Amino acid sequence: xxxxxxxxxxxxxxxxxxxxxxxxxxxxxxxxxxxxxxxxxxxxxxxxxxxxxxxxxxxxxxxxxxxxxxxxxxxxxxxxxxxxxxxxxxxxxxxxxxxxxxxxxxxxxxxxxxxxxxxxxxxxxxxxxxxxxxxxxxxxxxxxxxxxxxxxxxxxxxx
Amino acid sequence: xxxxxxxxxxxxxxxxxxxxxxxxxxxxxxxxxxxxxxxxxxxxxxxxxxxxxxxxxxxxxxxxxxxxxxxxxxxxxxxxxxxxxxxxxxxxxxxxxxxxxxxxxxxxxxxxxxxxxxxxxxxxxxxxxxxxxxxxxxxxxxxxxxxxxxxxxxxxxxxxxxxxxxxxxxxxxxxxxxxxxxxxxxxxxxxxxxxxxxxxxxxxxxxxxxxxxxxxxxxxxxxxxxxxxxxxxxxxxxxxxxxxxxxxxxxxxxxxxxxxxxxxxxxxxxxxxxxxxxxxxxxxxxxxxxxxxxxxxxxxxxxxxxxxxxxxxxxxxxxxxxxxxxxxxxxxxxxxxxxxxxxxxxxxxxxxxxxxxxxxxxxxxxxxxxxxxxxxxxxxxxxxxxxxxxxxxxxxxxxxxxxxxxxxxxxxxxxxxxxxxxxxxxxxxxxxxxxxxxxxxxxxxxxxxxxxxxxxxxxxxxxxxxxxxxxxxxxxxxxxxxxxxxxxxxxxxxxxxxxxxxxxxxxxxxxxxxxxxxxxxxxxxxxxxxxxxxxxxxxxxxxxxxxxxxxxxxxxxxxxxxxxxxxxxxxxxxxxxxxxxxxxxxxxxxxxxxxxxxxxxxxxxxxxxxxxxxxxxxxxxxxxxxxxxxxxxxxxxxxxxxxxxxxxxxxxxxxxxxxxxxxxxxxxxxxxxxxxxxxxxxxxxxxxxxxxxxxxxxxxxxxxxxxxxxxxxxxxxx
Numbered sequence: 074x075x076x077x078x079x080x081x082x083x084x085x086x087x088x089x090x091x092x093x094x095x096x097x098x099x100x101x102x103x104x105x106x107x108x109x110x111x112x113x114x115x116x117x118x119x120x121x122x123x124x125x126x127x128x129x130x131x132x133x134x135x136x137x138x139x140x141x142x143x144x145x146x147x148x149x150x151x152x153x154x155x156x157x158x159x160x161x162x163x164x165x166x167x168x169x170x171x172x173x174x175x176x177x178x179x180x181x182x183x184x185x186x187x188x189x190x191x192x193x194x195x196x197x198x199x200x201x202x203x204x205x206x207x208x209x210x211x212x213x214x215x216x217x218x219x220x221x222x223x224x225x226x227x228x229x230x231x232x
Numbered sequence: 233x234x235x236x237x238x239x240x241x242x243x244x245x246x247x248x249x250x251x252x253x254x255x256x257x258x259x260x261x262x263x264x265x266x267x268x269x270x271x272x273x274x275x276x277x278x279x280x281x282x283x284x285x286x287x288x289x290x291x292x293x294x295x296x297x298x299x300x301x302x303x304x305x306x307x308x309x310x311x312x313x314x315x316x317x318x319x320x321x322x323x324x325x326x327x328x329x330x331x332x333x334x335x336x337x338x339x340x341x342x343x344x345x346x347x348x349x350x351x352x353x354x355x356x357x358x359x360x361x362x363x364x365x366x367x368x369x370x371x372x373x374x375x376x377x378x379x380x381x382x383x384x385x386x387x388x389x390x391x392x393x394x395x396x397x398x399x400x401x402x403x404x405x406x407x408x409x410x411x412x413x414x415x416x417x418x419x420x421x422x423x424x425x426x427x428x429x430x431x432x433x434x435x436x437x438x439x440x441x442x443x444x445x446x447x448x449x450x451x452x453x454x455x456x457x458x459x460x461x462x463x464x465x466x467x468x469x470x471x472x473x474x475x476x477x478x479x480x481x482x483x484x485x486x487x488x489x490x491x492x493x494x495x496x497x498x499x500x501x502x503x504x505x506x507x508x509x510x511x512x513x514x515x516x517x518x519x520x521x522x523x524x525x526x527x528x529x530x531x532x533x534x535x536x537x538x539x540x541x542x543x544x545x546x547x548x549x550x551x552x553x554x555x556x557x558x559x560x561x562x563x564x565x566x567x568x569x570x571x572x573x574x575x576x577x578x579x580x581x582x583x584x585x586x587x588x589x590x591x592x593x594x595x596x597x598x599x600x601x602x603x604x605x606x607x608x609x610x611x612x613x614x615x616x617x618x619x620x621x622x623x624x625x626x627x628x629x630x631x632x633x634x635x636x637x638x639x640x641x642x643x644x645x646x647x648x649x650x651x652x653x654x655x656x657x658x659x660x661x662x663x664x665x666x667x668x669x670x671x672x673x674x675x676x677x678x679x680x681x682x683x684x685x686x687x688x689x690x691x692x693x694x695x696x697x698x699x700x701x702x703x704x705x706x707x708x709x710x711x712x713x714x715x716x717x718x719x720x721x722x723x724x725x726x727x728x729x730x731x732x733x734x735x736x737x738x739x740x741x742x743x744x745x746x747x748x749x750x751x752x753x754x755x756x757x758x759x760x761x762x763x764x765x766x767x768x769x770x771x772x773x774x775x776x777x778x779x780x781x782x783x784x785x786x787x788x789x790x791x792x793x794x795x796x797x798x799x800x801x802x803x804x805x806x807x808x809x810x811x812x813x814x815x816x817x818x819x820x821x822x823x824x825x826x827x828x829x830x831x832x833x834x835x836x837x838x839x840x841x842x843x844x845x846x847x848x849x850x851x852x853x854x855x856x857x858x859x860x861x862x863x864x865x866x867x868x869x870x871x872x873x874x875x876x877x878x879x880x881x882x883x884x885x886x887x888x889x890x891x892x893x894x895x896x897x898x899x900x901x902x903x904x905x906x907x908x909x910x911x912x913x914x915x916x917x918x919x920x921x922x923x924x925x926x927x928x929x930x931x932x933x934x935x936x937x938x939x940x941x942x943x944x945x946x947x948x949x950x
Contacts, residue, residue, distance in 0.1 A: 092521060095521060096376070099519070099520060099521070102468075102469075103471075103477070103519065103520070104820045106471060107462075108462070108465065108468075108469035108471070109461070109462020109463065110462070110596070111466070111468070111594070111642075112334055112468060112671060113593045113594075113595075113674070114674035114883070114884050115673055115674060116674060116883055116884065116885065118674075118883065118884035118885050119593060119674075119884055120773075121593055143671060148462070148463055149461065149462035150461070150463075152461075153461055158457075158460065158461070162460040162461065163460075165460045166452075166456050166457065166460050169452055169456070169850055169854065171322040171453070171456070171459055171460075172325070172326065172854050172855075172858055173323060173324025173592075173593070173594070173640075173641065173642045173643035174324070174464065174642075175324075175466060175592075175594045175642025175643060176593050177459050177460060177462075178462045180383040180459060193529070194549060199892075200892045200893055200895075201893075203892045204892050204893055206891075206892075207884065207889060207891060208593070209590075209591060209593050209643055209645070209862065209889065210324050210643055210862070211593060211852075211858030211859065211860065211861025211862045211890065212854065212857075212858060213861060213890075213891075213892050213894075213895045214857060214895060215363060215854070215857075215897060216892075217892070223635035
């Protein structure tokens with residue numbers, strides 16, 4: 074059996090035994106039951122599986138589980154705090170930025186990553202950063218609107 | 233439409249899958265209350281005469297079967313919760329919300345108290361499928377009628393309670409009030425302890441659109457919070473206890489059959505189930521990794537058969553297209569031959585469209601579980617009842633032993649009419665004696681699903697000196713009949729669909745062949761306008777009598793600022809319009825073409841859309857904008873490449889779909905016709921985009937593109 078791999082997801086420590094090249098996405102979904110991160114292509118081309126690893130958005134379908142040992146991971150399930158949505162989740166909700174919503178978790182995680190590194194992105198910066206996330210329903214304009222909105226509400230002091 | 237249209241009996245759309253046979257709903261009436269608790273239930277029962285009329289092959293292009301017998305029902309519970317039941321599936325088109333709005337509106341309750349149970353063959357009435365933009369025109373009026381009847385029933389209960397005449401009582405805010413005495417009773421109180429059921433004919437009067445209060449408004453998606461938190465469970469997210477993961481061994485090419493087979497090494501692996509039935513080979517194991525390892529250990533040799541490839545495609549379609557003079561797929565009016573001979577200007581052209589993939593982001597998936605000879609399957613399909621019947625037939629069990637549940641699904645676009653993954657998962661689950669989940673990989677999705685059919689379209693046409701259309705001959709080879717009829721007034725017409733033996737597995741796609749037929753027709757109209765030295769909009773209006781089509785054209789043109797003056801090099805403008813499935817669309821496009829690099833960019837799209845009375849303008853806008861963006865792919869760059877029965881670009885890296893950078897500035901102009909019954913909106917908004925883009929590219933460059941996709945590798949130098 075493979076050596077246990079330890080890492081932290083949404084503030085909780087886990088130890089799993091999986092072949093080291095197993096994609097992180099499979100471990101999150103099948104072992105930890107965190108099914109909010111989606112399989113869309115398994116090839117790092119669609120962004121549906123995006124999670125934050127040490128704060129940076131990554132395609133979890135392309136990340137071997139062995140490489141995240143000791144690192145903090147945030148998934149869509151880890152954004153909501155005490156029943157209060159993360160500003161990016163709230164912004165997607167307000168903008169109605171989804172149709173089938175299968176891409177939404179990945180869109181939100183990429184957006185969180187974008188705003189952490191660049192709190193006031195311009196439209197071209199948003200488009201550039203989100204280029205790796207596919208939405209087949211064509212909800213892109215609302216996603217852009219949601220990111221702009223999230224940037225605004227993140228700037229405002231929390232009440 | 234014209235008398236010409238009405239008298240034309242074409243072949244039914246071959247690429248919209250035919251509906252399943254008629255079924256009565258099995259659940260006995262007395263069981264409803266056991267299932268739902270006490271309260272009030274109203275069933276919509278389609279009147280036999282109407283059902284007959286609607287299911288007889290009609291004089292329309294589509295032969296989509298409508299619900300029979302019981303088609304929907306509604307329950308008002310003792311806690312005031314209202315539950316609507318429908319066999320339709322939510323696949324991103326937002327009907328869970330629009331149907332809930334309709335129920336809330338007609339029953340006079342807050343939308344928060346309405347929940348919809350959808351697409352579950354054990355709980356919901358039979359439904360042929362969620363396709364053809366049929367939910368809004370068929371299911372919405374039915375829910376209005378059941379809700380209206382439930383409201384009347386609640387008023388009757390209150391009247392009896394108070395011993396007054398029901399006529400003076402008012403239902404509003406989930407209460408029945410007696411204005412004379414001021415007393416009121418909540419629906420919850422009225423339903424308490426009751427087991428009242430009522431059937432109603434579908435013709436009951438309902439609230440007219442101008443009086444809607446909850447419908448007609450931009451109500452947000454009802455379960456939106458589930459999606460932004462990742463809590464909603466799509467099929468691939470189900471994890472029943474004891475779950476195994478399944479994988480299927482795919483042949484190297486289409487039509488290949490097993491020649492030799494040895495699974496002894498695979499079967500020796502611990503915890504693995506290997507199944508072979510005919511040419512089906514699959515494995516189930518505790519992890520996907522182990523299931524794949526089992527498949528890798530199988531020695532299989534396949535016998536392949538020769539196949540048509542990309543490069544011979546259009547010649548093959550043209551050569552093998554059937555033409556039968558008495559075919560229902562042919563219509564004729566006046567004499568095209570005569571009119572072409574006497575034409576002031578004659579114009580003939582050929583257009584082609586490629587095979588494209590739906591590529592829904594949620595791939596085909598299923599979770600199957602057998603228990604005491606009964607099968608339960610969760611799967612993302614547009615046709616749960618057809619999948620149930622297919623499973624029952626394949627496994628030789630009664631339909632009552634199979635339950636298909638469709639969780640709200642990660643899109644379909646016409647691509648999920650079948651139950652492929654359900655069959656595969658059920659086969660493996662039966663052998664394993666445990667639940668099995670099977671999720672297609674992206675490569676499987678691109679390869680083993682079905683495609684929007686490729687086609688060749690030939691047009692011969694003539695106009696008079698003043699720009700009046702005089703002759704129109706239209707031949708579609710293989711792609712289909714949707715939108716094949718011209719909405720323009722032409723005295724001499726011939727239209728024909730030529731079916732061709734299937735090359736790649738083909739099926740429904742958002743808008744079906746209407747995209748191909750509109751691309752050809754509207755591109756041709758642009759060329760004719762130029763031939764007549766007329767503005768493209770003016771030329772269309774001159775040849776149109778349908779006021780609704782004129783209205784969308786004029787609305788799009790007005791918002792866009794048509795005709796637009798070019799202000800820079802490489803700028804071009806195009807316009808196109810169409811009618812299909814009860815709704816109208818007109819699209820204006822601005823492109824920017826860089827002649828040195830060949831890069832084509834769609835800069836701006838203005839689209840006017842009219843589908844009668846709008847049920848939810850926010851959801852509708854999402855559908856219209858979404859169709860435009862999805863349509864960019866098929867118009868500009870999407871094409872399946874294939875050779876020797878293999879798909880050569882089965883990945884998002886090689887099959888380009890629209891991404892953020894491709895998205896233009898989009899303005900949707902929604903015309904709300906409260907005087908016209910609501911039509912669906914999932915498909916028609918995609919149809920006019922490609923020809924508008926093509927005409928804009930011509931306007932910018934003088935290069936006419938007659939093949940979809942138009943610029944897969946940029947605009948080539950000529």
